[in-house]
Amino acid sequence: MSEDTKGKPRQPGFETRAIHAGAPPDPVTGARTMPIYHTTAYVFDDVEHAASLFNLSTFGYIYSRLTNPTVAALEERVASLEGGRGATATASGHAAQLVAFFALMAPGESFLASRKLYGGSLTQFGRTFAKFDWHAIFVDPDDPENFARALTPNCKAIFVESLANPGGVVTDIEAIARIARDAGIPLIVDNTLATPYLCRPIEWGADIVVHSTTKFLGGHGNAMGGALVDSGRFDWAQNDKFPALTAPEPAYHGLRFYETFGDMALIMQTKAVGLRDLGPALSPMNAFLTLTGIETLPLRMQRHCENALAVARFLEAHPRVDWVSYAGLPSNPYAALARKYMPGGAGAVFTFGVKGGYDAGVKVVESCELLSHLANVGDTRSLILHPASTTHRQLTDEQRTAAGAGPEVVRLSIGLESVEDIIADLDQALGLSATRP
Numbered sequence: 001m002s003e004d005t006k007g008k009p010r011q012p013g014f015e016t017r018a019i020h021a022g023a024p025p026d027p028v029t030g031a032r033t034m035p036i037y038h039t040t041a042y043v044f045d046d047v048e049h050a051a052s053l054f055n056l057s058t059f060g061y062i063y064s065r066l067t068n069p070t071v072a073a074l075e076e077r078v079a080s081l082e083g084g085r086g087a088t089a090t091a092s093g094h095a096a097q098l099v100a101f102f103a104l105m106a107p108g109e110s111f112l113a114s115r116k117l118y119g120g121s122l123t124q125f126g127r128t129f130a131k132f133d134w135h136a137i138f139v140d141p142d143d144p145e146n147f148a149r150a151l152t153p154n155c156k157a158i159f160v161e162s163l164a165n166p167g168g169v170v171t172d173i174e175a176i177a178r179i180a181r182d183a184g185i186p187l188i189v190d191n192t193l194a195t196p197y198l199c200r201p202i203e204w205g206a207d208i209v210v211h212s213t214t215k216f217l218g219g220h221g222n223a224m225g226g227a228l229v230d231s232g233r234f235d236w237a238q239n240d241k242f243p244a245l246t247a248p249e250p251a252y253h254g255l256r257f258y259e260t261f262g263d264m265a266l267i268m269q270t271k272a273v274g275l276r277d278l279g280p281a282l283s284p285m286n287a288f289l290t291l292t293g294i295e296t297l298p299l300r301m302q303r304h305c306e307n308a309l310a311v312a313r314f315l316e317a318h319p320r321v322d323w324v325s326y327a328g329l330p331s332n333p334y335a336a337l338a339r340k341y342m343p344g345g346a347g348a349v350f351t352f353g354v355k356g357g358y359d360a361g362v363k364v365v366e367s368c369e370l371l372s373h374l375a376n377v378g379d380t381r382s383l384i385l386h387p388a389s390t391t392h393r394q395l396t397d398e399q400r401t402a403a404g405a406g407p408e409v410v411r412l413s414i415g416l417e418s419v420e421d422i423i424a425d426l427d428q429a430l431g432l433s434a435t436r437p
């Protein structure tokens with residue numbers, strides 16, 4: 001490794017790590033891409049070796065519900081790109097959120113969450129987590145002080161999205177990280193829509209980053225997956241709020257994760273307890289597809305952002321469009337935050353309001369031919385959705401409006417096709433939306 005003038009090893013660049021981190025040539029076969037280790041279990045040398053693996057005193061593989069070499073390569077790559085200490089990959093983005101909170105929460109406790117989140121996260125936190133007696137307190141993220149005001153003594157975390165799905169909302173991570181630090185609790189940032197190419201929350205003070213790798217990291221709409229990345233900087237022993245990390249773990253004859261593993265405590269806990277007992281392991285095949293996707297993440301994100309900006313400008317000037325919510329437009333209220341936190345571009349997912357309300361929104365979505373009408377983002381293909389009738393359908397009118405998913409709202413995830421073709425398709429669909437059914 002080359003050295004800089006101070007004699008410290010030089011950190012390879014982002015593009016280099018996107019291709020190489022976690023995946024050196026296979027030492028046995030020389031295979032240059034990361035092999036897909038499609039195995040459930042791993043042979044022990046002898047009983048003593050098995051025992052030390054089960055005690056977590058030797059590093060190695062036991063069973064693929066906990067760890068797998070292909071999945072481990074993905075974990076190392078995502079951690080490297082986010083600037084984190086380590087990562088735990090999961091079967092989906094929602095599983096990453098579940099496993100992260102499972103390490104932090106006990107029944108009867110609460111956490112603060114932005115009210116501008118991916119609709120699925122609002123439902124997971126507000127409805128399903130309540131069955132574990134974990135309580136999300138939703139806060140308007142536009143004023144960071146709202147988080148300080150909503151804190152209670154039993155809050156265990158603050159959760160926000162760096163770039164919020166679907167409305168192109170940019171969050172003031174640095175200000176909210178300060179509030180979390182003062183309260184002695186971790187800030188968790190969902191960085192799915194920005195990706196570490198555009199925004200690295202850990203550099204702004206976040207403690208944990210979660211991803212749906214299903215979206216831009218994988219990038220091709222072909223593999224579900226998730227990951228949580230730990231900065232390794234949070235001091236779990238600064239208070240008595242996190243016994244899963246600091247108190248003796250009965251399932252490991254009293255092992256204390258923080259005392260034993262230090263800055264890898266959360267990553268070890270989420271695998272050895274979270275994945276082991278909840279079970280949402282990522283498949284090696286999906287880890288392979290996601291690793292391959294990440295190799296082109298920098299190039300894809302550049303083009304995603306360029307195409308999205310061109311489409312946003314076209315829509316802003318279109319007579320059938322009321323408003324466009326893309327933080328990359330200078331007129332957008334989040335433009336200054338976007339320049340600070342994601343100077344390389346404001347991503348490719350945004351919303352616009354079509355004139356004519358619910359019916360016109362449905363008509364635009366149904367009239368597109370190139371853009372696919374489906375519930376996903378972060379594909380090479382351009383995608384279109386009417387949140388009020390789909391992803392945000394389970395919410396109340398008030399929650400929908402607060403989440404930026406009112407009746408007239410159309411969500412786009414701009415892909416990598418020729419931008420003229422994307423614009424032409426939207427133009428004809430908007431024209432049809434003017435006709436009465």
Ligand SMILES: *Cc1c(COP(=O)(O)O)cnc(C)c1O
Pocket residue numbers: 092093094095118120121161165190192193211212213214215224225226377
């Ligand atoms: C899709 C998504 C999730 C959930 O991820 P899955 O992989 O679908 O479980 C969470 N957060 C954001 C921002 C998302 O877009």
